Amino acid sequence: MTDSRSHIIELSAIEFSWKAGLPVLDIPELTVSRGEKVFVRGPSGSGKTTLLGLLGGVITPQRGQVKVLGSDISRFSPVQRDRFRADHIGFIFQMFNLIPYLSVIENVTLPLSFAKERKSNLAGSARSEQDEARRLLKHLELDDSLLHRPVTELSIGQQQRVAAARALIGKPDLIIADEPTSALDTDTREAFINLLFAECQAAGNTLLFVSHDQGLETLFDRSIALNEINRASQCRTTATPVSKAMEVA
């Protein structure tokens, strides 16, 4: 049984359109509890990345509330949203978005230079930034010999581990992963996800993992089919333009 205090994410009556009149997301309700490992699936173009953008405060909805850790981040100023995202959310992007001119270890410690809370979480652990980066990379099975190499010299699987360590450092409350395993084979994917789970479990992170690879969903505590909670995609697939026009008239 959960109550609203245990929800790390609470979306209510969300509507988001990239283009006026063409909603991509229309979600009456979505909640995620602290510590949950949630898989979000949906076909290409169904709005998964758009949903993550709302949760990270990169975009704001035209309607509704996006509560993360109890705050409606859609009401924050852009600067407040940037700060909130840096402090509380670790992202693992599909293309990893590593900084090419920084070494492995510099990429991992980078978020700490602009996320005060994550920096102070780490200060509480009495471990230096470099030591924590090394610990995470070791746990994610990245070879020690790579730590000072430019990230451009790493394989895709190795870059993925660096991206995960960067998201995890400083124990942000929420880890958001956008198709981080799409370039890997099935065995490597599962092994990576299990390492990610172990780290999230130890740190108490909540994990929201987006993918269209249904083979992964049984590994998670819960799976959400975006099409089932998103009325905009139900309209796109079931309503003709005429019936849609009647519905809104």
Ligand SMILES: Nc1ncnc2c1ncn2[C@@H]1O[C@H](COP(=O)(O)OP(=O)(O)OP(=O)(O)O)[C@@H](O)[C@H]1O
């Ligand atoms: N920056 C943008 N500007 C305009 N339209 C966009 C933008 N980003 C996404 N869209 C549109 O929003 C819809 C949902 O896109 P989104 O990237 O959220 O889907 P997705 O489920 O993540 O897809 P994929 O699995 O292919 O990554 C698509 O129709 C897409 O064309």
